[in-house]
Amino acid sequence: MDHRRWEYRDTMALLHRAALQLPAAEIRPVMDLARSKGGYVVDDIINTNAFGVLLGGQDHSALYLDVSRLNHACKPNMFSRFSSATLAMEVVAYRDIAAGEELTFSYTPLNLPSEPRQSLLREWGFNCTCALCASARETAASDRRRARLQVLLEELDQPRVRTRAGVGARVDEILALCDREGLAAQVGDVYAIVADVYAAMGDLPLARRYGERAVAELTHYAGHDHERTRNAVAFLAKLGAEAGAQVDRGGKGKVS
Missing domain, CATH: 1.25.40 (Serine Threonine Protein Phosphatase 5, Tetratricopeptide repeat)
Incomplete structure (x- = not known):
């Protein structure tokens, strides 16, 4: 995630190359993911859907198709857990989840109060109306x-x-x-x-x-x-x- 060593065009070229190297069956699902930031399409997909993860003491972006489909809630019923050894991202339930209940996790740090939380969420292009935010x-x-x-x-x-x-x-x-x-x-x-x-x-x-x-x-x-x-x-x-x-x-x- 540290782009200071790279020119913008070089970073975009690397993202383009990475997208082309995806397995054929995964290219379309990746390109169909939500976009909210604008700019080059692959960069927009990464910025909208990827997770920040730590590898070797350095910040990286990691994109997981299934996990990126989960919606946000400020008091979610799931949490994400990344393994630097396997590069896998798990999503684990906080509690028992009823049949038909939507699976959610938080896009923002959990301890943020409402105003900075909503400000961050607007960067994804929506105003949160989860159960916590719906009641003033x-x-x-x-x-x-x-x-x-x-x-x-x-x-x-x-x-x-x-x-x-x-x-x-x-x-x-x-x-x-x-x-x-x-x-x-x-x-x-x-x-x-x-x-x-x-x-x-x-x-x-x-x-x-x-x-x-x-x-x-x-x-x-x-x-x-x-x-x-x-x-x-x-x-x-x-x-x-x-x-x-x-x-x-x-x-x-x-x-x-």
């Missing part, structure tokens, strides 16, 4: 909950909050808000933040507990080989090494 009252209540969520996350950085009681109370409220807002896919990132907070406080048992929860949640929602999951695993390994060094020095740190 529910939209306003959701925005208040999401604003409160950001306040609580920011408070975790404040020294006055960094006690077991202070952090614990905010974590409980954060998790309740995530549940209310359908932000299950972001709970792993919350656990990772909390684990880092407890580690900075020197509370290794709670840092490990939340680090393990982060790994479990991120493995499920992001995938075992996602960078966020690998970072959480590396955090646990570093924590174990620090605990071992503390024991070697005769410290009293105990990791449960």
Whole structure:
């Protein structure tokens, strides 16, 4: 996705070549995908339908025919999960889905309030009328909950909050808000933040507990080989090494 090394015409030529190299049976379905941005047709299809994925620490665009057909909802019933090892994109249910219920996932980051969310969605050429956006009252209540969520996350950085009681109370409220807002896919990132907070406080048992929860949640929602999951695993390994060094020095740190 970093085009700075390329002239625009060179990037378009590469996209054109890539399209021509598709299997014959896939060319027409790709060319029939929605377009919303304008410009060269293959570039427009990619910009409208592709996913941003991370490979080797670099941002890439990845196009998946079946997944790109799913519509958006701000509180979706599905989430996407990319594997850098297989290059596959899975779409997984958040919950049981009734027969005949439309499958949806979010085109935008899940924690955005309504205005920036709608602004991003207009780039795809539509105004969202999902169940969350259709009710002005529910939209306003959701925005208040999401604003409160950001306040609580920011408070975790404040020294006055960094006690077991202070952090614990905010974590409980954060998790309740995530549940209310359908932000299950972001709970792993919350656990990772909390684990880092407890580690900075020197509370290794709670840092490990939340680090393990982060790994479990991120493995499920992001995938075992996602960078966020690998970072959480590396955090646990570093924590174990620090605990071992503390024991070697005769410290009293105990990791449960």
